[in-house]
Amino acid sequence: MNSPVDVSCLCGKCDSCMILNHSLCTAGSAEAMVQLNRISHRRTYPRGSVIQAQGEPVDLVGNVVEGVVKLSSMSVDGDSHVVGLLFPSDFFGRLFSDESRFSFEAATDVTLCAINRLALERFLADHPVVEHEMHKAKLDELDAVREWAAIINGHTTMQRVSTLIYVFSRRSENQFPKRGANEPPVIHVPLGRRDIADFLGTTPETLSRNIQTLSRSGIIRIIDSKHFELLDVSELIRCSGESREDLNRISAI
Amino acid sequence: MNSPVDVSCLCGKCDSCMILNHSLCTAGSAEAMVQLNRISHRRTYPRGSVIQAQGEPVDLVGNVVEGVVKLSSMSVDGDSHVVGLLFPSDFFGRLFSDESRFSFEAATDVTLCAINRLALERFLADHPVVEHEMHKAKLDELDAVREWAAIINGHTTMQRVSTLIYVFSRRSENQFPKRGANEPPVIHVPLGRRDIADFLGTTPETLSRNIQTLSRSGIIRIIDSKHFELLDVSELIRCSGESREDLNRISAI
DNA sequence: CGATAACTTGATGTGACTCAACTTAAGTGG
DNA sequence: CCACTTAAGTTGAGTCACATCAAGTTATCG
Numbered sequence: 001m002n003s004p005v006d007v008s009c010l011c012g013k014c015d016s017c018m019i020l021n022h023s024l025c026t027a028g029s030a031e032a033m034v035q036l037n038r039i040s041h042r043r044t045y046p047r048g049s050v051i052q053a054q055g056e057p058v059d060l061v062g063n064v065v066e067g068v069v070k071l072s073s074m075s076v077d078g079d080s081h082v083v084g085l086l087f088p089s090d091f092f093g094r095l096f097s098d099e100s101r102f103s104f105e106a107a108t109d110v111t112l113c114a115i116n117r118l119a120l121e122r123f124l125a126d127h128p129v130v131e132h133e134m135h136k137a138k139l140d141e142l143d144a145v146r147e148w149a150a151i152i153n154g155h156t157t158m159q160r161v162s163t164l165i166y167v168f169s170r171r172s173e174n175q176f177p178k179r180g181a182n183e184p185p186v187i188h189v190p191l192g193r194r195d196i197a198d199f200l201g202t203t204p205e206t207l208s209r210n211i212q213t214l215s216r217s218g219i220i221r222i223i224d225s226k227h228f229e230l231l232d233v234s235e236l237i238r239c240s241g242e243s244r245e246d247l248n249r250i251s252a253i
Numbered sequence: 254m255n256s257p258v259d260v261s262c263l264c265g266k267c268d269s270c271m272i273l274n275h276s277l278c279t280a281g282s283a284e285a286m287v288q289l290n291r292i293s294h295r296r297t298y299p300r301g302s303v304i305q306a307q308g309e310p311v312d313l314v315g316n317v318v319e320g321v322v323k324l325s326s327m328s329v330d331g332d333s334h335v336v337g338l339l340f341p342s343d344f345f346g347r348l349f350s351d352e353s354r355f356s357f358e359a360a361t362d363v364t365l366c367a368i369n370r371l372a373l374e375r376f377l378a379d380h381p382v383v384e385h386e387m388h389k390a391k392l393d394e395l396d397a398v399r400e401w402a403a404i405i406n407g408h409t410t411m412q413r414v415s416t417l418i419y420v421f422s423r424r425s426e427n428q429f430p431k432r433g434a435n436e437p438p439v440i441h442v443p444l445g446r447r448d449i450a451d452f453l454g455t456t457p458e459t460l461s462r463n464i465q466t467l468s469r470s471g472i473i474r475i476i477d478s479k480h481f482e483l484l485d486v487s488e489l490i491r492c493s494g495e496s497r498e499d500l501n502r503i504s505a506i
Numbered sequence: 507c508g509a510t511a512a513c514t515t516g517a518t519g520t521g522a523c524t525c526a527a528c529t530t531a532a533g534t535g536g
Numbered sequence: 537c538c539a540c541t542t543a544a545g546t547t548g549a550g551t552c553a554c555a556t557c558a559a560g561t562t563a564t565c566g
Contacts (some may be wrong), residue, residue, distance in 0.1 A: 073403045075495070081403040096389045101502070129382030130393045135388040136349045141348075142395050143354045149402045150326045150334040153454035191511060201406035206554060208514055210562070220386075225513065225563080242328070249354070410522070446545060459522055461546055478531085478545065 059095025
């Protein structure tokens with residue numbers, strides 16, 4: 001694991017714990033934040049562990065503080081599909097439902113700021129302003145998921161791969177700050193090839209070929225299977241087939 | 254157009270207009286409902302018309318009362334992708350955002366129960382219980398969209414086609430009630446082949462071939478391009494590759 | 507250091523897209 | 537109401553991107 005992303009909320013009220021969202025800190029009262037902090041707690045999960053299994057009762061919700069959580073759906077015939085990725089500052093868990101339709105797994109070592117689901121629900125009932133902020137965040141998430149679905153749908157594998165690598169590059173941004181000014185930025189790839197492949201609706205083989213092609217074209221340099229150097233952003237964007245602004249919108253999968 | 258679905262809320266408070274959701278009627282107070290009814294109004298749109306263009310300011314939101322609305326995303330290079338379908342009782346529009354990231358188009362002749370966006374937002378600010386209900390509904394929708402994305406992803410075209418036809422069959426259920434007891438149910442297909450094709454991430458040609466195959470297998474009978482008879486539900490489910498319960502969950506795309 | 511898993515590369519087959527012709531349906535104006 | 541026009545849908549032939557199968561290579565871990 002590399003230097004952890006600093007996800008602490010800048011408003012200072014909720015210091016290191018930032019349940020829900022940045023924007024939330026400005027919305028909730030100081031009193032509310034203190035109350036939230038009292039009932040939340042940190043938990044860590046090793047890579048590969050299941051935070052919340054599909055179909056099981058939901059008792060924990062919260063924020064990802066460090067690491068990446070993958071959201072996957074297991075079908076009857078055994079094969080699972082990754083339907084989403086949660087990065088630091090993203091909310092995880094399912095409010096207002098007794099069981100989760102997806103499973104949450106730690107794609108890397110993960111630190112969560114967790115809170116009992118029912119406790120948070122009670123809190124929200126008393127603080128409609130905070131629920132309003134969460135509601136807005138979910139609407140944004142819904143848009144992002146739909147936009148992502150549109151990309152997965154009508155594009156070639158190469159375009160999907162390029163798009164995802166771009167998203168990873170944005171998510172890695174403040175993660176390797178100690179690079180020289182004109183050194184190319186490092187992209188952290190938080191998932192294994194298999195998970196990426198089925199998130200993109202392809203196979204590890206095809207994915208690998210596309211990554212190698214990007215490398216041969218001089219767009220990225222492969223440091224190791226989980227770290228690339230980004231040599232040519234605009235070419236990467238061209239390969240993705242999206243406009244830069246669309247890509248930036250999506251970066252919150 | 255066939256006999257319209259009865260979407261009036263059974264609680265009786267909000268008579269024919271059912272802004273937001275069934276469940277909402279039980280959540281809001283009578284006074285609240287009266288207020289909502291006062292500021293909402295019906296609008297109709299002919300097939301093919303654009304209710305809300307992508308990127309334009311959002312000033313109307315509400316419920317679909319009759320017909321089907323398609324939610325599509327237009328990419329820079331001109332081709333549009335259908336990312337969702339809204340059926341009677343579904344909420345349309347984007348709250349809390351100045352512009353819409355998708356366009357809403359009438360896939361059939363459509364009747365909406367519309368309300369000024371800002372007016373509804375003000376209303377929700379005064380009625381947190383109602384916003385809570387909307388929030389819950391959006392969480393369900395998000396789950397459904399993710400589940401749908403997983404299906405589009407890892408399945409063959411035939412499986413996707415079968416899945417969608419099953420969804421259509423469920424949505425058509427109370428729509429042709431005058432059929433004899435052991436007459437096969439009629440499926441209403443509310444979209445053209447092109448729209449269906451790109452909702453499923455395929456082409457009209459491939460879609461057509463798959464439909465013809467289902468017909469030749471005796472699973473459906475094609476009445477005309479917008480109406481099928483469902484002859485063998487369990488075979489259709491088998492072709493979809495999903496369990497019946499999963500399919501039923503998805504029926505709210 | 508050996509074993510197991512993750513990743514890459516190669517060879518081959520096929521599902522689905524593309525291009526193109528044809529058929530049927532839906533409008534439109536005389 | 538019917539010829540004409542245009543769009544929507546179906547069918548066919550050829551091609552290609554991608555999945556599959558299989559082998560090799562590099563990481564990871566006890």
